[in-house]
Amino acid sequence: MSVDGKFGDYGGQYVPEALMPAIEELEDAYERYVLNNEDGFMDEFRARLRDFGGRPTPLQRADRLSERYDREVYLKREDLVHGGAHKLNNALGQVLLAKYMGKDRIIAETGAGQHGTATAMACAHLDMPCEVYMGERDINRQRPNVFRMKLNGSEVNPVTVGRGTLKEAISETMRDWATNVEDTHYVIGSVVGPHPFPSMVRDFQSVISEEARTQAREKMGRLPDAVLACAGGGSNTMGAFAEFVEDDETELYAVEAGGSTLDVDEGAGVAPNSASLTTGSEGVLHGARTRLLQDHDGQIMESHSISSGLDYAGVGPELAHLVDTGRVTAVNVDDDDALTAFHRLSQLEGIIPALESAHAFGYLEEHSEELGEFVVVNLSGRGDKDLESAIEETYERDIDIAPNMDEFTGGL
Amino acid sequence: MSLADAFADGPAFVPYLVAGDPDYESSLEYVEALERGGADVIELGLPFSEPIAEGPTIQNAIVRALEGGMTPERYFEFVEDLDVSIPVVCMTYYNLIYRYGDAEGPRPFVQKAAEVGIEGFVVPDLPAEEADPLREACDEFGLDLVFIVAPTTRGDRLDRIMQQVSGYVYVQARLGTTGAKSNVSDQTGSSLDRLSDYDVPKAVGFGISSGEHAERIVRGGADGIIVGSALVDIVAQGYEDGDSAKTTAERLETLARELKSGAVDGVSQRPPHSERT
Numbered sequence: 001m002s003v004d005g006k007f008g009d010y011g012g013q014y015v016p017e018a019l020m021p022a023i024e025e026l027e028d029a030y031e032r033y034v035l036n037n038e039d040g041f042m043d044e045f046r047a048r049l050r051d052f053g054g055r056p057t058p059l060q061r062a063d064r065l066s067e068r069y070d071r072e073v074y075l076k077r078e079d080l081v082h083g084g085a086h087k088l089n090n091a092l093g094q095v096l097l098a099k100y101m102g103k104d105r106i107i108a109e110t111g112a113g114q115h116g117t118a119t120a121m122a123c124a125h126l127d128m129p130c131e132v133y134m135g136e137r138d139i140n141r142q143r144p145n146v147f148r149m150k151l152n153g154s155e156v157n158p159v160t161v162g163r164g165t166l167k168e169a170i171s172e173t174m175r176d177w178a179t180n181v182e183d184t185h186y187v188i189g190s191v192v193g194p195h196p197f198p199s200m201v202r203d204f205q206s207v208i209s210e211e212a213r214t215q216a217r218e219k220m221g222r223l224p225d226a227v228l229a230c231a232g233g234g235s236n237t238m239g240a241f242a243e244f245v246e247d248d249e250t251e252l253y254a255v256e257a258g259g260s261t262l263d264v265d266e267g268a269g270v271a272p273n274s275a276s277l278t279t280g281s282e283g284v285l286h287g288a289r290t291r292l293l294q295d296h297d298g299q300i301m302e303s304h305s306i307s308s309g310l311d312y313a314g315v316g317p318e319l320a321h322l323v324d325t326g327r328v329t330a331v332n333v334d335d336d337d338a339l340t341a342f343h344r345l346s347q348l349e350g351i352i353p354a355l356e357s358a359h360a361f362g363y364l365e366e367h368s369e370e371l372g373e374f375v376v377v378n379l380s381g382r383g384d385k386d387l388e389s390a391i392e393e394t395y396e397r398d399i400d401i402a403p404n405m406d407e408f409t410g411g412l
Numbered sequence: 413m414s415l416a417d418a419f420a421d422g423p424a425f426v427p428y429l430v431a432g433d434p435d436y437e438s439s440l441e442y443v444e445a446l447e448r449g450g451a452d453v454i455e456l457g458l459p460f461s462e463p464i465a466e467g468p469t470i471q472n473a474i475v476r477a478l479e480g481g482m483t484p485e486r487y488f489e490f491v492e493d494l495d496v497s498i499p500v501v502c503m504t505y506y507n508l509i510y511r512y513g514d515a516e517g518p519r520p521f522v523q524k525a526a527e528v529g530i531e532g533f534v535v536p537d538l539p540a541e542e543a544d545p546l547r548e549a550c551d552e553f554g555l556d557l558v559f560i561v562a563p564t565t566r567g568d569r570l571d572r573i574m575q576q577v578s579g580y581v582y583v584q585a586r587l588g589t590t591g592a593k594s595n596v597s598d599q600t601g602s603s604l605d606r607l608s609d610y611d612v613p614k615a616v617g618f619g620i621s622s623g624e625h626a627e628r629i630v631r632g633g634a635d636g637i638i639v640g641s642a643l644v645d646i647v648a649q650g651y652e653d654g655d656s657a658k659t660t661a662e663r664l665e666t667l668a669r670e671l672k673s674g675a676v677d678g679v680s681q682r683p684p685h686s687e688r689t
Contacts (some may be wrong), residue, residue: 014506014537016465018562018587161471174464179588284507285462297483298511299461
């Protein structure tokens with residue numbers, strides 16, 4: 001664990017000078033309230049996670065997957081957290097922290113809208129005004145999530161510069177923060193950004209592995225042989241891994257979005273995947289040194305994934321470090337296999353997973369024999385949000401286990 | 413000419429443009445027009461795809477320059493092709509400096525910058541805490557490293573920055589991102605007061621768009637003014653209206669003259685007790 005914000009060579013605080021005092025203030029608050037439970041902060045956080053968030057979430061035996069793969073497969077059901085994904089764990093923690101710090105305004109970025117909706121819920125719950133920055137293209141693709149945020153009383157600010165996706169939204173939120181730094185807290189949505197965000201977001205999300213570790217012992221009398229989690233920025237990944245890092249008997253697999261291909265088109269500045277751990281290189285983006293999808297010159301590339309929650313050109317610095325040291329194995333699953341896994345889990349277990357989480361199940365399908373007798377998959381979110389894109393994407397492909405798509409695609 | 417020399421004779425006018433905005437050839441003319449208009453130093457932006465410290469005006473300029481094919485390699489050619497005698501300061505984001513060349517770290521970029529005659533750097537996403545490798549490379553090749561001091565910078569942080577800074581210190585006139593404003597912030601005066609004990613030229617930027625602003629900032633004790641967005645606006649307007657590069661260059665030169673003479677007037681209006689030597 002890091003106290004200075006460095007994970008090997010990764011991490012750090014690469015931000016404009018105007019933000020540094022706020023970063024230092026946040027470091028201080030993180031140490032006092034989160035690490036030392038000053039004023040009972042962590043007690044209140046845990047109580048609210050329980051009553052408002054619905055924790056603890058079950059560690060459920062997946063009977064039909066266990067039969068299919070001839071081993072014990074358990075699901076950590078983060079899809080059952082209020083809002084339908086693990087994102088609330090972090091959003092609730094940071095909005096509560098902002099209140100303890102005396103801030104009176106919350107800003108956040110969002111890509112597909114998962115972090116934005118979680119932040120909007122937490123802000124309504126804790127009575128904090130909230131503005132969410134979202135790329136214009138994403139706003140058009142994710143109208144239900146925009147409506148959810150507005151239902152909870154948040155403002156949604158469109159970001160029109162660049163290509164209007166997550167990385168532009170993060171940059172724009174940093175600009176707002178640099179302007180309003182004295183009264184505003186920036187609730188970053190993943191284990192990315194300048195220290196202390198990667199450590200703090202990990203700590204808020206580590207409730208996932210803390211529960212899973214205890215539940216594994218209760219149900220199986222031992223720790224799992226493998227834990228699988230999808231990885232974009234890496235917040236559910238670090239949450240699912242954090243408490244297992246010291247357990248040498250448990251292998252940790254970060255499943256990235258392989259997109260359509262791992263090949264990169266440098267000329268167009270496009271990486272048709274989001275596999276920064278697998279194919280990225282070291283660089284500095286959004287406040288931290290980490291692994292990035294970038295061209296030869298260091299310009300950041302547009303990433304791609306069928307799941308917008310994984311669609312980001314960077315990754316958390318601690319996760320990058322754990323991959324470099326060999327503690328975490330980085331693997332990837334492409335769009336086709338993730339979508340097939342989405343259908344499979346829906347049919348076999350009665351759970352429609354988020355397309356993000358489906359990547360982890362795609363890996364399980366192909367590599368179950370390498371994963372030991374007892375496997376835990378972090379089911380980071382539910383797939384209701386993805387139904388529109390699942391219809392479109394399934395229609396374009398030949399997936400034999402999918403329903404007959406003709407009756408759903410009249411409008412395509 | 414060194415940066416120190418550029419600040420030696422009265423208030424320095426430090427304009428900023430993005431290299432290659434909107435194209436290579438026009439951009440060369442624009443920088444040269446600024447020198448004719450009285451520029452003492454040019455802050456020349458090397459465009460990065462994620463410019464988190466810039467407001468909309470410069471973000472759009474960066475998009476135009478990147479679409480026009482500007483790269484670090486082309487940027488160094490651009491500096492060599494520039495026909496100016498004033499010092500050039502490279503303003504860019506750390507990832508481009510860090511990634512350049514085959515070796516790890518900032519040294520190859522700094523070495524190349526020194527070869528083409530660049531005098532210093534401003535790196536808005538590199539606070540003093542992370543700056544040691546770049547500072548060392550700058551020392552090795554004799555380049556200056558300019559740091560930004562924000563209205564929120566005080567106490568130990570200010571000391572730490574002022575120990576690392578060389579050339580001049582970039583005094584950020586208000587919180588937020590770059591961009592021209594119709595009024596200039598009152599935060600400038602207190603920032604300059606906090607810096608008065610440090611023996612480095614203080615150049616104020618963020619929001620200056622007219623000769624009257626320049627005059628007021630210099631009257632308040634600044635050793636120089638940095639103007640970006642108001643000039644980039646002229647480039648953007650010319651681009652959108654389809655004006656010739658010559659016409660846009662003339663407009664830039666005119667605003668440059670206004671800004672420079674505003675700065676010079678500001679010195680003569682300083683109250684006697686704040687007269688600087």
